[in-house]
Amino acid sequence: MAPDVVVVIVTYNSAPMIEGLLDSLGPALAGLTADVVVVDNGSSDETAAMVRARADCRLVEAENDGYSAGINRGIRSAGPTGDIVILNPDVRLDPGSIRSLVRALDAEDVGISAPRVRSADGSLHLSLRRDPTLLRALGLSRLRRAAFSEHVQETSAYRVAHDVDWALGAVLAVSRRCLDAVGPWDESFFLYSEETDYCLRARDLGFRVRYEPQAGAVHIGAQSGRSDVIHTMQIINRVRLYRRRNGLLRSASYFAATVLSEISWVARGHRQSRAAVAALLRPHRRPPQIMGTGSLIPR
Template sequence: MNDTTVLTLILNFRTPEMTLRSAAAALAAMDGLPGEVLIIDNGSDDGSFKALQAGAEARGWLQGGRLRVQASARNGGFGAGMNIGFAQTLSTGERPDVYYLLNSDAFPDPDCIRHLRDFLGRTPRAGLAGSFVQGEDSVPHCTLFRFPTIASEFEGAARTGVISRLLHHAIVPLPIPQHPQQVDWTAGASLMIRRAVIDEIGGFDERFFLYFEETELCHRAARAGWQTYYVPQSRVTHVGSVSTGMKTWTRTPDFWFTSRLYYFTRTHGALYAAVATFARLAGGAVYGLRRLLNGKPRAEAKGFYFDLIRHGLRSLISPARAPRRGTSLSEESK
């Protein structure tokens, strides 16, 4: 019998009803597994914490030590919120063996968590494992990737067949496999991490407010010798972008550019980050020419390359500032 203990972490930001729905699915998926669910309200400051507490109590979840609700005094972003969870013990006072990170708008299948736990149990060097993710329309979401590079920045922005064929080794999104596959990184919507990984390399870098934080964590884990896997037998339904509002962005928010630049600087150095930005601009110029000649549709948010240049120039004048903490996503998007 597998006695690996699991602490499931769900981060709420102003979506209490959606979070309670996610928690219900998580509790069902935790049935028969040793461990519990922890909901962290990430500084919502809108009554979410009380709504979560009341909702959990009304459903009888607070009895028996299977679910707890905790409040963070500030919204420090995804990584900062999950780091609060990494610092917690189980109700017994013992530390969990693994952490299962679940988005508040994601709903695991009944055997989702078990598949990830069992995979880590039989794969000693696997430190992180992510799930197959699909939308509510059953359309698969790509959540397995290579690490971003200079070449991938150019290829992804150019969106041109001949370039993609030449740089096929650098394409960041990977085809969805039928069997478990080692990858560079996978999305944090449904991600299991060994406690041993966190103990060795630390938690999320809180200088990322949002985006690139799981990419950098997987990069740091890889440097320490841990592997990341995609496990398609573990399945999750994901609404997507409910807390971040990404689907309704009319312009890419500043924190995305800040996180992108910090990722490249953190992992490869300032010179590499500068060249990666130039490669993105060059790729964008290629696609811009195709738009001019062939009437291709806009591929980036309005003002994207202007904002990329502006942010790059600002970083040359002064050191790249850390993504802002304690600020709501709506405020960051302005």
């Protein structure tokens, strides 16, 4: 029989994290059947061996072609049935959370659902996001105004179910209908902005992205670290995403706003932003993992 859901987890040197997530899956499913696929992107630690030793999941070993490539491999390996739940390995799921996320997909035109996320210390994690805009590229989220912040900072927004622009990709459920319509995740991003791109493409096709606070998860975070390369990849991919959805003039303004924002962070002692500014202004300094960044305004 086909499973109710396909759970796809992409790992990379995730040995300290993966078993805690897998142990939380049973209660999170709350009776749903699942094909649990762990796609290991070439880990050099014990991740693959730990997964291989378990009977409650299966392992797909792959080259490290990025997070989206891992998601796509996991989905392909599962076949054409069942809704999809995509998880980071540094997540711990609350009991019943997957069932709640899948139930949210039953509402009309809902293609993606996201849970209420807590940080490791139990505090609310600001996991909901707004569409990228020129004003939101200026780095003025400290003003706590929606016009200037991609992060949804109002705690009241996390109390009730509602539609959102997009949400943190650590835990997302995608309906099979939405997946079939939107297609594969964009592998050119390698890491960061892939969930933004996917949610926006789903909305382009008329699907809703739904926040469901009855589903809960803890995001331990910081597994990928905050290296110069990781931060630079995050910043470059934001510009690339905006460029793909907007004209050259608006994109040039967004690029300039991003440079100014990163310079302001350099002035405040943020070391990784120095590397990001260099990569923004000098295309040859950009991480080789992400594609199509040879022009000044990356695309």
